[in-house]
Amino acid sequence: MTAEAVSTDMPEKPPLLPDWVFPPPGGFVAEDLDRIPDLPAHTELLDGSLVFVSPQASFHMRAISLIEENLRRQAPKDVRVRREMSVVLGSSQRPEPDLCVINTEADQDDQQTFFWARDVHLIIEVVSPESEVRDRRRKPQLYAEAGITHFWLVERANKRPAVHVYELDEATGAYAVTGIHHDRLKLSVPFAIDIDLTEIDRL
Structure with missing residues (x-):
């Protein structure tokens, strides 16, 4: 050789x-x-x-876009909608939700990379196959412990979003489900919201 x-x-x-x-x-x-x-x-x-995050699937992207567009249009002036920005919940916790609604004054700098939990009104997570346990269990626990009042978990049901809406129960410090919405999401908190979830078919 x-x-x-x-x-x-x-x-x-x-x-x-x-x-x-x-x-x-x-x-x-x-x-x-x-x-x-x-x-x-x-x-x-x-x-x-x-x-580390896996590549985004089409449903995941379209569900986020549908909700983001409607929230931006309906949000009052004292809040802002932000996509894929991390939120510091504690020294060892910094998740990146799909969407969050924050106080307007929390958006201070074009170079900032995160928001503090105290400035967040609503967190939205769209469930992905690779992150089911994190999205359904661990992240809601962390968001509740950080005192974030509103949390939505978006699941895929018959190719459309099913939005599970939760609100923080101050007595228990945990989230309580207030509704599961399929074709239409209509709420009065954290502000007046009305979203036609079937519009995802057009995206």
Whole structure:
């Protein structure tokens, strides 16, 4: 066997892994998402661990767009609708909900990368197959613990959105479901909202 053949058959060295693959003692903290270079887009922090997002499916994208467009049109002047911005809930918790409604004054800087939980009125998560447990269980727990009053969980039902609406029960500190909406979402809180969910068929 020639030297050339030997070098061709030798396995390649594995690529060096970035430092952020290995969490520090105690896990990552919220500020790390702004410090770590070359993190994948839309990386979240849950319980001190980095969570990476899978490619977005068509239903997920269209459901977000439908709700976002209607909320922006119907929202009062003292709030703003923001898409895919992370929210700091605590030192080791910085999820990135699909949509959130914030106080207008919380949007202070074109370069800001997150909002504080105290400035958030409503969080909306559209369930994805790869994040079902996080969207349905862990994230609602964290949002409730942070005192965010309103939470919507959007599921896919017969190719259309089914919006599960929750409100924080101050007595228990947990969310209580106030309704499940299929064809039409009509609410009076956190402001007057009326969305024709069947419009997703046209997107």
